[in-house]
Amino acid sequence: MTGALELEDPLRWDRAVPPSAVVIFGANGDLTKRKLLPALYRLAYERRLPAGFAVVGISRTAMSDDQFREKMRESVQRFLEDSPFDADLWRDFALGLHYVSGDIADDGLYKAIAAKLGEVESQRGTAGNALFYLSIQPSQYEETVEGLGRAGLNVSRNGDGWRRIIIEKPFGHDRASAKELNSRVQRVFDERSVYRIDHYLGKETVQNILAFRFGNGIFEPLWNRRYVNHVQITAAESIGVEGRGAYYQEAGALRDMIQNHLLQVMGTISMEPPVAYESDEVRDERAKLLRSIHVMKPDEVLTHAVKGQYGPAKIGGADVPGFRQEPGVAPEAQTDTYAAVRLTVDNWRWAGVPFYIRTGKRMPKRVTDIAIQFNHAPLAVFGAETGKQWPNLLVLRIQPEEGISLRFYSKLPGAGMKLRPVTMDFNYGTSFGTRTPTAYETLLLDALVGDATLYTRQDMVEASWEVVQPVLDVWSETKFDLPNYAAGTWGPAASDEMLAGQGHVWRVP
Amino acid sequence: MTGGVDAERLLRELDEGWRQMGKSEGGGVLRACSMTMVAVSGAGEDVQAAGETLASIMHEHPNRTIVLRVDGSAAVEARTTILCWMPFGKRQQVCCEQIEIAAPRTGLNEVPPVLFGLMVADLPVAVWCGDPRLSVLEELQPVLRLASKVMVDTSKLDRADAAAVLAKLRSGPWLVGDLAWARITRWRQRVAQEIEAGCRKGDSEVTFTGEGMPMAAVYLGAWLEGVIGVPVPLRCEDPAPPAPGMGRIRSVRLGELTLRRTAPTTVCVQRGEVRASTAFPLLRDADLLREELGVFGRDAQYEAALRRVMEG
Numbered sequence A: 001m002t003g004a005l006e007l008e009d010p011l012r013w014d015r016a017v018p019p020s021a022v023v024i025f026g027a028n029g030d031l032t033k034r035k036l037l038p039a040l041y042r043l044a045y046e047r048r049l050p051a052g053f054a055v056v057g058i059s060r061t062a063m064s065d066d067q068f069r070e071k072m073r074e075s076v077q078r079f080l081e082d083s084p085f086d087a088d089l090w091r092d093f094a095l096g097l098h099y100v101s102g103d104i105a106d107d108g109l110y111k112a113i114a115a116k117l118g119e120v121e122s123q124r125g126t127a128g129n130a131l132f133y134l135s136i137q138p139s140q141y142e143e144t145v146e147g148l149g150r151a152g153l154n155v156s157r158n159g160d161g162w163r164r165i166i167i168e169k170p171f172g173h174d175r176a177s178a179k180e181l182n183s184r185v186q187r188v189f190d191e192r193s194v195y196r197i198d199h200y201l202g203k204e205t206v207q208n209i210l211a212f213r214f215g216n217g218i219f220e221p222l223w224n225r226r227y228v229n230h231v232q233i234t235a236a237e238s239i240g241v242e243g244r245g246a247y248y249q250e251a252g253a254l255r256d257m258i259q260n261h262l263l264q265v266m267g268t269i270s271m272e273p274p275v276a277y278e279s280d281e282v283r284d285e286r287a288k289l290l291r292s293i294h295v296m297k298p299d300e301v302l303t304h305a306v307k308g309q310y311g312p313a314k315i316g317g318a319d320v321p322g323f324r325q326e327p328g329v330a331p332e333a334q335t336d337t338y339a340a341v342r343l344t345v346d347n348w349r350w351a352g353v354p355f356y357i358r359t360g361k362r363m364p365k366r367v368t369d370i371a372i373q374f375n376h377a378p379l380a381v382f383g384a385e386t387g388k389q390w391p392n393l394l395v396l397r398i399q400p401e402e403g404i405s406l407r408f409y410s411k412l413p414g415a416g417m418k419l420r421p422v423t424m425d426f427n428y429g430t431s432f433g434t435r436t437p438t439a440y441e442t443l444l445l446d447a448l449v450g451d452a453t454l455y456t457r458q459d460m461v462e463a464s465w466e467v468v469q470p471v472l473d474v475w476s477e478t479k480f481d482l483p484n485y486a487a488g489t490w491g492p493a494a495s496d497e498m499l500a501g502q503g504h505v506w507r508v509p
Numbered sequence B: 001m002t003g004g005v006d007a008e009r010l011l012r013e014l015d016e017g018w019r020q021m022g023k024s025e026g027g028g029v030l031r032a033c034s035m036t037m038v039a040v041s042g043a044g045e046d047v048q049a050a051g052e053t054l055a056s057i058m059h060e061h062p063n064r065t066i067v068l069r070v071d072g073s074a075a076v077e078a079r080t081t082i083l084c085w086m087p088f089g090k091r092q093q094v095c096c097e098q099i100e101i102a103a104p105r106t107g108l109n110e111v112p113p114v115l116f117g118l119m120v121a122d123l124p125v126a127v128w129c130g131d132p133r134l135s136v137l138e139e140l141q142p143v144l145r146l147a148s149k150v151m152v153d154t155s156k157l158d159r160a161d162a163a164a165v166l167a168k169l170r171s172g173p174w175l176v177g178d179l180a181w182a183r184i185t186r187w188r189q190r191v192a193q194e195i196e197a198g199c200r201k202g203d204s205e206v207t208f209t210g211e212g213m214p215m216a217a218v219y220l221g222a223w224l225e226g227v228i229g230v231p232v233p234l235r236c237e238d239p240a241p242p243a244p245g246m247g248r249i250r251s252v253r254l255g256e257l258t259l260r261r262t263a264p265t266t267v268c269v270q271r272g273e274v275r276a277s278t279a280f281p282l283l284r285d286a287d288l289l290r291e292e293l294g295v296f297g298r299d300a301q302y303e304a305a306l307r308r309v310m311e312g
C-alpha cells in the first residue's frame, strides 16, 4: 500500500488510537472526575485521539448530555495536572461526551447504552469500537459484565469493531472471589479483551525499572542470589485513611497494597528478561515470577508476616487519631493499616534471597521505593567494619522523587585510608524536567490501542492472591493486640524483629 | 594557541564554580549532563533569546553548552557560567555548565581545538546552528565531524538556499535535523492518525501564507507525496505575513480530510461529517530542539522526505 510506512514515525509519535468510544460506568464518581476525564482530555490535547472519538458516561443520577459536559468541564479544569486547559479544544471534545442514566441492575440500561453507542457510531464515526470502564464499586463488577453480555454489548453490532473492558482495583477480596470474578468475566469477554488495572504498573518509574534492568548490560549480571543479599520494598504513606475508614476497615494494607501493587512491583524487579517488549512476553515473565513466590504454610505466617495498626499520637504539636478513632471504623477493628511480609522466590536466580515488603499508613513520610542490598565485599581490606555497615545499595525510587541512587564507598579526602559511604543519585524528574504522563493517561491509551503489557492478567491476579491468602487466613483467625505502632513511626517492633531474625534491618527511606 | 583562550583554563574555572556552588548550597547541587551541545550563532542573532532557548532545553537534556558566537569580536574570547534551577519547587538545585566563546569570522579556524578540549568525555555531541549557513562554514567542519547530530533551522531560508545548505550538510557522517521538519510533526501525526482511522485518501493540497515558499510546507508536501504516491501541490493562500503565532502553514487537504489552522493554538479537523479540534500549542525553538534531541538515530522518515525535496 502506498505510504503505509509514512504513517508511522515512532521516533516522533506513538501509536494512534483508532476511532472508538469509552463507556464509563460510574461517570458521576470520584475516579471519573479526578482521573479519567482529565486523562482523556489530556490525551486529546496531546493529539493522541482521533476525530472519531466519544465518551459515554453512565451512572444513576439523571443528567442531560449538556449537564454532564458541564460537570466534566469543571472537573477537567480542576484536576488537570501540569497541563493547560484549552477552551477551543474542549468545545469540540465535549461534543463527543454523552450521558446515559440508569441502574446497573436494570436491563433497560444496557439497551439504552446500545442505542447510544449506535447513535455515537453514526455521529462520531467510532467504527463500533468500545472500551468499557468499570469505575464502580467492586461488588457491582459481575452484575455489570453480565448485563453487558445479556445485551450483546460484548461484541460490536456488525462484528468488525472491538470490545474491551477495564476493571478497576480491587480485583476480588480473596483468592476464591478473584477466581469467581475471573470466571464470570470470562464468560462474557475473552481474556484478551479484559484489562485489569493496576495503576502502579502505569507509573513511569515502574516502567523505568524495565528500562534500567533490560536496557543496560551492567546490572543484570549482578541481579541474582550470588550478589544480592536481600531486597526491601517500601510503600509508606504519611496520611491516614482520610474518610475512607469504612472501606479500609474491610480491605486492610495487605489487600489494598501488597496483593496487587507491590507484588507487581516485586515481579517487575525480579522477573526474567522477556524475549521482547510485547504484552504477552512481559506478562508471561511477570506471571512466572509471581507463581515462583514461595507460598507460606500457616505456621510460617507468624515468622514471615507482621500485622500492624496505628494508634493515636501527637505529631508536631497536633493530635493525630488512631485508626480505631477514625470515622466509620469499629472500636475493636482488627484491620491491618501496616503489613510486612518476608517472601522468597523458588527459582535458580533468587533461591534464598529474602524480599521484604512493607506498607503502612501514618508512617513518617510518603515514600515508595525498592532497595537492592548487595553482599559485602568478600574481603575487608580497609578494616573489619568497612563494608559491613554500609554495603552497596541500589535504590529505585518510585515516589515522590523518582530516581535511582547507588551507594558505594569512597575514600575520605586527606591522609589515611578512611572510607565513607556516598550516594550517586540520578533523579528522573530533575534530569528530564518534562511532564510525565499520569498513570491513567498511559493506561487508557494502552487499552485504546490494545496493548495490555501494563495490565494484569488472570494468572497474575490469581498467583498474587495465592501468595497473600495464607496470611489473610491466619490473620483472620488470630486476635491481635492492636494498635501496635504509634502514628508517625515506621511500624510495629515485630516488623524489625522479623528482619533482625535474618540479620537484617529495615532501611530508613 | 588561540589568543589566550585555552580549554584547560576554562575547565578549571568551571571546577572552581562547582566548588563555590557546593559551599554556598547547604542542600548540595546536582550536576547533570547527558551531552555536549555546541550552539553556533551569528552576529545578527538575538543573543538573549538564544540563551533562553538553550537554558530551557537543559531541563530535559542536561548538558554542557558551548555557545560559539561568530561575530565582530577582535579576538577569540571566552567565559564560563554555571546555570542552575530548582526543579518543581524542590530545594536541591540542578546545575549545568555553559561556556561562551566569541570569535571573529577570521579567527574561526582557531576555535575547533578549544572546543575539542571542552567536550564532555564519553557523551554525544550535538551541534545547533540557528542560521543554517553557519553549519557549512569550512572552519567548523572538524567540529561537525565529532558531532552525532547537527541541527539547523531552514525556516528563514528560501527553498533554493535551504536545499543548497542541506545538500552540503547531508554529505557528512553526522545525522541532520531540521527544525523546519520538526515544525510539521503535529500536522503529519494528525493526518496519519486519521488515515489509520479509516479516512479515505484522495487529492491533496497544502496551503500557506506569506511570501516565498516556507520549508515547512515543502517538507509537508514531500511527506504527503510519500503517503499518496503523487506530487502534492503547494499553494499560497495569502501573500500577507501570518498573524503572530499562526505559523505559515494554513491547511492540509487529503481526500475527505481537511486540517485547517483557525487560531494560533487550534487546528480544526474535518473528516467527512465529523469535526474535532486539536491543540497546536505554540512552538518555541526550544520545543523543536527538544524534539530533535529526542531523535538520536537514523530518521528514515526525514531522510525520505529530504530526498524528495532534493529531487523535486
Ligand SMILES: NC(=O)c1ccc[n+]([C@@H]2O[C@H](COP(=O)([O-])OP(=O)(O)OC[C@H]3O[C@@H](n4cnc5c(N)ncnc54)[C@H](OP(=O)(O)O)[C@@H]3O)[C@@H](O)[C@H]2O)c1
Residues within 6 Å of the ligand: A025, A026, A027, A028, A029, A030, A031, A032, A034, A058, A059, A060, A061, A102, A103, A104, A105, A134, A135, A136, A137, A138, A168, A169, A170
Ligand atoms: N477514587 C479513586 O481515586 C480510586 C482509586 C483507585 C481505584 N478506585 C476504584 O474505582 C472505582 C470507583 O471509585 P469511585 O471513588 O469513583 O467511586 P464513587 O465516587 O463512589 O462513584 C461510584 C459511581 O458509581 C455509580 N453507581 C453506583 N451504584 C450504581 C448503580 N447501581 N447503577 C449505576 N451507577 C451506579 C455512582 O453513580 P451516582 O453518583 O449517579 O449514584 C457513581 O457515579 C471503585 O472500584 C474503586 O475501588 C478508585
